[in-house]
Amino acid sequence: MGEVRPDEGLWRSVFSGTQANRARRGTGNRTVAKAFQERDGVTELSVDRYDGLDLREGVRKGDRDAVGRSASGFYGWLVVPASAAEANGRRVVPSPTEENPYHADIVLAFTDRFGPKDHALALATASRWHERPSL
Amino acid sequence: MSDHAYSAAELTEPRAIRPPTDPAKAADVAFDYDVDIGDNVPLRLSYYAVRVEPRIPSKWLRFHSRNLVRRKTARWTVDAYPQGSLALAAIVATEAPTLAESLALLDRVGELALEEGLDAPHEVASSTARKLLSDMHRVLPGLYDVCPEEGGGVTLSAPSARGTAFTVECDASGAVECVVVLPARMRKATYSDAQDLPDGFIREALEAVSPLAR
Numbered sequence: 001m002g003e004v005r006p007d008e009g010l011w012r013s014v015f016s017g018t019q020a021n022r023a024r025r026g027t028g029n030r031t032v033a034k035a036f037q038e039r040d041g042v043t044e045l046s047v048d049r050y051d052g053l054d055l056r057e058g059v060r061k062g063d064r065d066a067v068g069r070s071a072s073g074f075y076g077w078l079v080v081p082a083s084a085a086e087a088n089g090r091r092v093v094p095s096p097t098e099e100n101p102y103h104a105d106i107v108l109a110f111t112d113r114f115g116p117k118d119h120a121l122a123l124a125t126a127s128r129w130h131e132r133p134s135l
Numbered sequence: 136m137s138d139h140a141y142s143a144a145e146l147t148e149p150r151a152i153r154p155p156t157d158p159a160k161a162a163d164v165a166f167d168y169d170v171d172i173g174d175n176v177p178l179r180l181s182y183y184a185v186r187v188e189p190r191i192p193s194k195w196l197r198f199h200s201r202n203l204v205r206r207k208t209a210r211w212t213v214d215a216y217p218q219g220s221l222a223l224a225a226i227v228a229t230e231a232p233t234l235a236e237s238l239a240l241l242d243r244v245g246e247l248a249l250e251e252g253l254d255a256p257h258e259v260a261s262s263t264a265r266k267l268l269s270d271m272h273r274v275l276p277g278l279y280d281v282c283p284e285e286g287g288g289v290t291l292s293a294p295s296a297r298g299t300a301f302t303v304e305c306d307a308s309g310a311v312e313c314v315v316v317l318p319a320r321m322r323k324a325t326y327s328d329a330q331d332l333p334d335g336f337i338r339e340a341l342e343a344v345s346p347l348a349r
Contacts, residue, residue: 004155018247022280028300028316029292030282047156088321113323119302124317125300 001049001102004092006083010047011130012036012105012123013062014078015071020129023078026121028125035078036120036127044105045123047085049094050077053102059135061100080106084126088114158290234272237279239290241265248283257287257307263329264289264305271303275341295344303337305329314341 014020014035022031036045050058059068062074086091089109096103108119174333241264245255261348268279277294284290295301300316311326313336326334333341 018250026295026297028295028298029280030290031280031292031300031302033300033302034282050222063315086256087319118323121302121314122316122321123301125295 001094001096003105004049004082004094005077006081006086008049008082009079010082010085010092010106011047011049011050011058011077011079012047012127013065014075015062015066015069015073017072017075019073023076023129024131027078027116027127028121030117032078032118032123033120033124036123037116040116041085043108043110044093045108046105047080047106048077048100048102049104051101055133056135059132066096067126074132077130078124078127080123080127085123087126088119088122090119103125234269234276235270237272237277237281238265240279240281241268241291244281244283244289247281251283253283253285254287256283256289259309260284260287260289260305260307263309263311264291264303267291267303267305267311267329267332271337271341273331274338275345277346293341293344293348296346300339300343301344313337314337315343317343 012035014023016035016074019032019035022029023035036055038045048058048061058077059074062077065072066072082092085106089111091109092104093107094104106123108116110116110119141328146339241261244261248255262282268281271291271293272279275293279294280292282290284304284306288304290302290304290311293301293303298318300314302314304312304314306312309328311332313326313331314323322340326332
């Protein structure tokens with residue numbers, strides 16, 4: 001899919017009903033930010049590049065991933081513009097695989113000042129909610 | 136103390152109108168306004184009022200209808216006014232969700248912690264959050280999100296305009312960490328205790344993210 005454009009959306013799957021409910025009302029809060037936070041030590045956040053694509057494949061992948069995570073379900077995505085994903089020292093790296101040609105990573109840059117929670121909050125705040133469509 | 140909090144913001148520039156001078160010819164005055172109050176709206180109800188210059192008795196101006204905040208047009212009926220033109224501006228007065236509603240969320244944060252497999256909120260973190268929630272609600276009324284953290288911490292998220300956020304994390308030791316996210320910048324302040332809070336940083340942050348300030 002080539003380089004990531006600044007105006008491109010990066011789609012982060014949401015598997016928590018609590019986060020989805022909160023995101024429907026607004027994304028600038030800690031509950032939603034948890035969707036952008038991985039376990040300690042992980043510096044890359046998986047996202048997908050679904051802009052302009054038929055989302056059916058993305059929904060099927062989300063549903064599969066939910067089962068793999070033993071999550072209560074796949075609820076939708078938080079879509080963050082690449083330009084915002086690359087703020088505060090973060091980078092966006094396309095990382096397509098054979099299984100998922102749309103995959104990319106947001107690579108976090110931890111400093112003394114800002115850690116995973118702070119990056120998560122910044123990413124959530126810049127994102128918008130996209131509900132899982134029915135298939 | 137009232138359980139409700141009200142705030143107001145002017146949504147439009149004053150606009151000159153010329154109401155009818157014939158009492159038989161009341162006129163509808165419609166305002167189109169463009170306001171983006173964000174998704175994270177701390178508002179439950181809103182009422183439109185008008186700022187009228189020069190001041191006139193209210194009998195010459197009456198609400199045509201009360202509108203919900205998301206509508207783009209507010210409409211009033213202006214009755215005959217013998218002195219010529221007026222300037223009107225739309226003002227939204229908002230009834231914010233109650234402080235009690237936010238405190239109820241704080242009371243239920245233990246259930247959320249259980250759902251997420253986290254430790255129950257520590258008593259120190261909860262009491263710090265309770266104090267700060269009440270204090271911050273006086274500065275920026277609205278519904279505060281409450282979220283459990285690892286280690287028994289509690290994070291409060293202020294109501295905020297789209298593209299902004301302000302969180303206050305209270306930990307089990309009594310320490311407090313505040314993060315404000317504004318378009319293209321992020322700031323943080325840490326405190327060993329909440330004794331002197333809310334301080335200037337918190338007040339400024341609340342004003343900066345306020346949905347009604349933008």
